[in-house]
Amino acid sequence: MGALNSELERQRDALSLSKVVGDIPVINMDTEHTVCPVCGTGLVVEKVKVPRKVFTVAYGELGIRERVKKCPGCGGKYRSVDLPEIVEPGCNYAYDCIVEAGRLRFIEKRQITEIQSIFDGKYHLQVSCTQLRRLVYGFLYYLGRLHYQSTRTRFLM
Numbered sequence: 001m002g003a004l005n006s007e008l009e010r011q012r013d014a015l016s017l018s019k020v021v022g023d024i025p026v027i028n029m030d031t032e033h034t035v036c037p038v039c040g041t042g043l044v045v046e047k048v049k050v051p052r053k054v055f056t057v058a059y060g061e062l063g064i065r066e067r068v069k070k071c072p073g074c075g076g077k078y079r080s081v082d083l084p085e086i087v088e089p090g091c092n093y094a095y096d097c098i099v100e101a102g103r104l105r106f107i108e109k110r111q112i113t114e115i116q117s118i119f120d121g122k123y124h125l126q127v128s129c130t131q132l133r134r135l136v137y138g139f140l141y142y143l144g145r146l147h148y149q150s151t152r153t154r155f156l157m
């Protein structure tokens with residue numbers, strides 16, 4: 001995650017400039033491996049996906065371009081391990097948006113419209129009230145799952 005963080009920090013520093021030109025920073029995300037961990041052959045980029053717009057509390061609006069690498073030796077495919085920790089596949093809102101929306105709603109007891117102005121003013125993210133409600137429901141969903149998993153683990157032990 002270290003390389004990713006420094007890349008994101010660099011992009012964030014460039015963000016004020018990119019806002020002026022009306023563009024969003026695009027970062028490439030792929031596996032950290034350059035050679036196949038199975039057979040040692042050098043990996044090649046097999047597929048470059050169309051950049052996906054992702055809203056993050058930490059870095060604002062980002063374009064994320066995922067690259068899939070393939071091993072010409074054994075055919076193994078490798079993707080970024082960091083990306084699934086940041087955002088759910090196919091989703092445009094990072095997990096930190098879900099956490100922040102849930103925190104503001106349930107810990108700070110904010111109304112959806114207040115959360116909307118905090119997202120706008122503090123994180124420079126323009127999010128609709130409908131979408132914020134979805135994020136808040138998402139927070140409850142993940143919280144519920146976490147709770148279920150921890151009780152289940154305790155039960156099995």
Ligand SMILES: [Zn+2]
Nearest residue numbers: 036039071074
């Ligand atoms: Zn291989």
